[in-house]
Amino acid sequence: MYKIEEIIEALLFFAGSKDIKTKIVKACYLLESEYFDKTGQRLTDVEYKYHLYGPYSEAIVTSMMNDRNILYIPQTSMNGNDYDLFKLKETSVISKIDPLTLSLIEKWAKIMQQKTYDEMVNLAYSDKNFKKTEKGKVIKFESDFLRKKQLLKKRVKEKFKSRKLTKEEAEGLKRAGNEDLIRYSRSLLRESRG
Amino acid sequence: MTAKVLPKRGAVYWITLNYIDKPAEANEKHMVVVVQSNEMLKHAREVNVLEITSNLRDVNARYNVFLPANTLTSKHQTADSKIKCHVLYGVKVDDLLNGEYCGQIPDDIMKEVDDAIIFSLGLLED
Numbered sequence: 001m002y003k004i005e006e007i008i009e010a011l012l013f014f015a016g017s018k019d020i021k022t023k024i025v026k027a028c029y030l031l032e033s034e035y036f037d038k039t040g041q042r043l044t045d046v047e048y049k050y051h052l053y054g055p056y057s058e059a060i061v062t063s064m065m066n067d068r069n070i071l072y073i074p075q076t077s078m079n080g081n082d083y084d085l086f087k088l089k090e091t092s093v094i095s096k097i098d099p100l101t102l103s104l105i106e107k108w109a110k111i112m113q114q115k116t117y118d119e120m121v122n123l124a125y126s127d128k129n130f131k132k133t134e135k136g137k138v139i140k141f142e143s144d145f146l147r148k149k150q151l152l153k154k155r156v157k158e159k160f161k162s163r164k165l166t167k168e169e170a171e172g173l174k175r176a177g178n179e180d181l182i183r184y185s186r187s188l189l190r191e192s193r194g
Numbered sequence: 195m196t197a198k199v200l201p202k203r204g205a206v207y208w209i210t211l212n213y214i215d216k217p218a219e220a221n222e223k224h225m226v227v228v229v230q231s232n233e234m235l236k237h238a239r240e241v242n243v244l245e246i247t248s249n250l251r252d253v254n255a256r257y258n259v260f261l262p263a264n265t266l267t268s269k270h271q272t273a274d275s276k277i278k279c280h281v282l283y284g285v286k287v288d289d290l291l292n293g294e295y296c297g298q299i300p301d302d303i304m305k306e307v308d309d310a311i312i313f314s315l316g317l318l319e320d
Contacts, residue, residue, distance in 0.1 A: 149318070152312075152318065153318045155309075156309055156312050156313070156318055159309060160256060160309075160313050163313075163316070163319065165256075166255075168252070168255065169252070169255040169256065169257070172251065172252030172255045173255075173257070173280060175251065175252070176252070176278070176280070179249075
């Protein structure tokens with residue numbers, strides 16, 4: 001499990017150093033969701049809640065504000081709306097992250113870079129874990145990987161019932177080994193006879 | 195005869211199995227089924243295979259899978275056989291390609307093989 005600061009720094013690193021708060025939060029969430037789906041494990045320990053504008057985590061915003069490697073730049077748009085821009089100053093986390101995680105981070109960083117604010121929010125809305133959650137509640141992640149593993153486990157358990165070998169099976173295994181030895185000795189005999 | 199079919203999971207080849215534990219059969223040909231994942235097969239030079247034999251002793255043991263005669267298109271599988279799932283052998287991809295392609299194990303039998311491997315290797319145990 002990684003610290004959320006490390007994931008954010010890596011996301012900003014691949015996304016061309018800066019982006020707005022909402023897009024970063026949504027990218028972190030979508031990355032977490034895909035990682036859990038593929039591995040059955042959480043990427044970070046961050047808790048996401050169902051908010052009106054999609055999944056949200058106060059912990060992510062606090063982390064970015066407190067991270068010395070990230071610069072907080074308050075901005076005002078042409079319409080007079082305020083928004084928060086975060087810029088990466090420097091980072092050394094890339095070498096610490098494993099290749100699978102890094103490839104997923106790079107993928108979501110590129111998506112974050114290419115998509116507009118509305119597109120990122122819509123992507124988060126369409127996430128299966130978000131859809132299953134009630135308003136205001138903590139989002140629970142579900143994994144296809146884990147579900148398939150559990151189904152397989154159940155099927156195999158039902159099929160074999162006992163893990164212990166029967167007497168016949170145990171003897172069969174011994175015999176299989178012996179047959180190889182017998183064949184080996186026969187071949188040696190054949191060779192010696194030329 | 196050279197196999198022209200690239201190995202994929204469930205493919206069967208008629209090859210010389212040069213494994214250390216069975217020097218007696220160093221020059222004998224065997225049918226083997228590839229059990230490596232297709233993703234791994236794209237890159238791997240060595241792959242895991244299981245041996246197929248017409249010796250039906252202990253065929254009902256949970257580490258063996260029954261393969262009815264003529265399931266494969268090959269002339270080498272005209273008798274009922276079993277797939278021995280209790281020992282995995284590593285062979286070179288080149289050895290498979292130099293052998294003879296015998297056909298593909300049907301999906302339902304491969305599922306049986308998967309289960310037998312899971313049982314044999316103790317996968318998914320708590």
